[in-house]
């Protein structure tokens with residue numbers, strides 16, 4: 111444990127205060143997957159926190175498609191009997207309550223030539239990701255395996271909890287998919303397992319969910335809006351302390367700081383919903399901005415819209431890991447990247463700064479033309495992310511301070527105090543293509 115800060119002036123970012131927020135979300139509430147009571151409770155708690163800070167705040171609802179797991183069990187039937195722990199991907203496929211039984215095929219490769227009529231009716235054991243998902247899954251659709259067991263790629267790591275994807279399933283095939291640890295994968299293959307039973311009963315539903323939004327209105331340039339965001343939802347069964355109670359906590363603490371200090375420009379703080387389901391909260395937000403803007407411009411070509419005035423999104427996703435490295439991914443003009451680099455050197459914070467797509471809520475905003483900076487604290491090999499190990503015990507107030515203080519200084523200079531907005535509101539052509547490519551690859555529509 112690192113020594114605590116002795117005294118922190120109330121006007122600046124406190125890692126301790128941010129850490130309290132993490133405890134509330136990840137320990138008191140715990141796992142908060144979209145469509146559950148816990149998710150709604152988190153949103154209400156964030157709203158109450160915004161209100162306690164005397165911020166103008168609201169809940170913005172939208173519909174989303176999600177799933178839940180009703181039953182799961184993975185059993186070896188031959189040549190011995192055993193039960194293997196697994197995590198079900200709720201938006202893959204579903205078995206009936208009795209499950210499916212099938213001969214086992216250990217598939218080393220997702221290459222088309224290896225996916226043949228052999229897979230039909232069998233349970234596939236595999237690892238990794240296919241290089242070309244579209245082709246691999248088109249092939250799987252053709253031959254319809256009974257189920258898929260995906261082995262984690264790292265020893266001593268828990269199996270990941272992932273949602274799967276409704277678009278993907280609709281487009282290809284609804285194969286029930288489960289994930290097992292690396293060790294269990296080795297055990298299964300080594301023991302020459304011949305047949306297994308897989309029970310993975312999942313249920314799909316459309317839910318009403320929400321982003322939680324709060325605002326500090328700018329004193330001199332209220333029309334200029336900077337979005338500061340972090341998602342509060344998790345995957346199933348995972349407390350999501352780092353991903354992303356950590357980012358939500360930093361966002362809340364920044365809201366407290368700037369409520370005290372004030373800002374020339376409008377700061378809009380958003381706790382995004384449904385990030386883990388495919389960036390749905392930020393996508394909805396970006397889509398509404400774009401649609402309202404288009405409608406306004408249809409009526410008056412000269413109109414300057416809220417979208418035009420939204421000049422930056424600062425997004426926080428995955429934070430607080432005591433052991434870790436810092437990264438900033440920028441989508442926007444070169445001077446924005448330069449500013450992040452300069453500030454990191456000035457503050458003595460080691461950041462890996464790059465111009466790249468980060469798979470999180472800044473990207474849908476950049477897809478509609480808003481530059482974004484995504485800050486994250488990366489833990490080695492992403493070991494904790496999306497697994498039950500993503501707990502508060504690996505995090506620390508000191509690590510939260512690294513990004514908190516950096517974000518605070520960035521926002522103070524350029525948003526709260528700058529005489530003129532220093533960054534062009536533009537996304538370079540090359541990055542636009544990368545963003546499109548990202549959405550296409552993920553099987554998601556652009557906002």
Ligand SMILES: [Zn+2]
Nearest residue numbers: 353354427428
């Ligand atoms: Zn996340």
